[in-house]
Amino acid sequence: MNDRKIISAIIHQDEQALAFAVQKYSRLLWKTAASVLANAASVQDVEECVADVFIFLWQHPEKYNLEKAKLSSWLSMIAKARAIDRYRRIIKKRELPIEEIVVESLEYAKIGPSDQEKEKLRACIDELDEKERDLIIRRYYYEQKPAEIAIALDMPKKQVDNKLYYVKQKIKKMMERL
Numbered sequence: 001m002n003d004r005k006i007i008s009a010i011i012h013q014d015e016q017a018l019a020f021a022v023q024k025y026s027r028l029l030w031k032t033a034a035s036v037l038a039n040a041a042s043v044q045d046v047e048e049c050v051a052d053v054f055i056f057l058w059q060h061p062e063k064y065n066l067e068k069a070k071l072s073s074w075l076s077m078i079a080k081a082r083a084i085d086r087y088r089r090i091i092k093k094r095e096l097p098i099e100e101i102v103v104e105s106l107e108y109a110k111i112g113p114s115d116q117e118k119e120k121l122r123a124c125i126d127e128l129d130e131k132e133r134d135l136i137i138r139r140y141y142y143e144q145k146p147a148e149i150a151i152a153l154d155m156p157k158k159q160v161d162n163k164l165y166y167v168k169q170k171i172k173k174m175m176e177r178l
Contacts, residue, residue, distance in 0.1 A: 003064075003071040010061040018058055025072055029053055029079040034152065036083035040090045043148045049086055053079045117175075124174040132167045139164055 001009075001020055009017030033049040053075055057064075064074050125133060138144045138152070146164065150157040 004066055006071060007061050007064050007066070010058060018054065021057060021071075021075075022054055025075050026050060028072060029075055032076045032079040033083040036080060036087055037090075038152045040087050040142070042142060042144055043151065045086055045090070046083075049079060049082045052082050056082075120175055120178045121171070123178065124171050127174060128167065128170070132163070132170070135160070135163055136167055136171075 001017070006017050006021055010021070029050045030046060033046045033053075037046050037049065056078055057075065064071065068074075069077075125136065128136070134153075135149065138149045139146070144152070146160040147157050150160045153160070
């Protein structure tokens with residue numbers, strides 16, 4: 001089924017045409033949305049973003065112009081715009097500095113450390129390299145599961161588990177040192 005037939009069928013409320021479009025373009029739209037939301041959102045946010053694109057296609061198929069772009073390009077553009085909007089909403093809700101985000105989210109912070117201990121933890125987090133900090137933020141602030149982190153960072157889940165363990169041990173040693 002080509003782009004013209006897909007749009008024509010969707011305009012005529014053919015649910016099978018929409019199902020075909022979902023099957024054909026889901027992977028592309030997932031990659032597009034995930035590339036924008038990778039450092040800020042959960043897998044569910046990416047799924048919702050992709051679903052929003054197909055809802056938009058179903059409700060407004062007439063907005064597609066065959067002469068301007070391929071359907072895949074048009075849907076990707078919508079997915080990117082939706083992902084950017086979602087990213088901005090997420091970031092707006094989380095305007096705390098990164099160090100505070102991690103301090104408030106780590107299991108250590110849940111025990112109720114003193115202000116001095118929080119400062120020590122912030123200093124330790126500042127010493128971590130960017131990849132280690134990203135893992136800690138994803139796991140303890142965004143509360144992503146290791147499997148979700150593995151997908152977002154394109155690495156095996158076992159490697160994510162191992163790196164998280166290593167970074168937590170590193171933070172503990174750094175805390176003891178200070």
